[in-house]
Amino acid sequence: MARPLTKAQKQVILAKLEETYKDTKTALNYNSPFELLVAVILSAQCTDERVNVITARLFPRLNTPEKMGALTQEQMEEEIRDCGLYHAKAKNILGACHMLVERFNSTIPSDIKTLMELPGVGQKTANVVASIIYNVPAIAVDTHVFRVSHRLGMAKGADPLATEKELQKAIPMEKWSDAHHWFIWHGRKICKARKPLCSQCVLLEECPFKEKNLE
Structure with missing residues (x-):
């Protein structure tokens, strides 16, 4: 088993991720807080690309809670x-x-706690919406954040909530929301699930992941 990362090693990893992905934002398209909320709910087990296709035809007509909420269950399913x-x-x-x-x-x-009272809004969705719309410090742990943080040795928790708590300790609070995007984009572009592009990774030397793909 690899040794736990030191605080200095974690700082190097975060610095390189920030330098590489410092201007990244969510890939979901939206024009209002409500649209972002709907897009994030749709994004569960669905790619952002697919969600953007759906919302591109949905939001021009149904861009408020009143308009969208007037649909029947069957109509919403069809959409x-x-x-x-x-x-x-x-x-x-x-x-x-x-x-x-x-x-x-x-x-x-x-606030995150109140957001989670809404149907379909769990910790991850609430974190995303609160951090993007209201700049609330939060780290939403999706599949990319979970995979990348574990491969890098930044976290080892068995579930997203445990991973979130570990990352909160490892990352300065003022960078929580930004770091969320760094991990996501690194997972999408380089640290892919099935075949990570390790030879192109800026963290090749720091990463303890044993199954590196150096083709």
């Missing part, structure tokens, strides 16, 4: 049928629309 888990997502999105109108005056809550 997002080409997205994975569309039955559950349609139900959750409609439930979120109704709650936003009835309890929050159609305004997206700014």
Whole structure:
């Protein structure tokens, strides 16, 4: 088993990730807090590219909780049928629309705990929305963040919540939200799930991942 990274080693890794991905943002397209919320709910087990295709036809017509919430379950399912888990997502999105109108005056809550009261909004979704819209320090652990942080030795937690807590300790709070994007983009571009592009990685020397692909 590889030795745990020292604080200095973690700082080197974070510095290189920041230098490489410092200007990156979410790949999801949106024009309002509500649109971002819907896009993030749709993104569960679905690529951002697919979500952007769906929202490109959805948002020009249904861009408020009132408009989207007026759909029936069947109509909502039809709108997002080409997205994975569309039955559950349609139900959750409609439930979120109704709650936003009835309890929050159609305004997206700014704190993570309140966001998680909305149907379909778990820790990861709440973290993403709060950090992007309201600049709340948060690290949303999706599949990319989980994979990259574990391969780099930045975390070893068995689930996203444990991983989130480890990353919060390893990363300065003022950089939590930005680092979330660094890990995501590194996972998409270089540290891919099946065949990581290790020979192109700026962290090749620092990375303890044993199954490196150096082709």
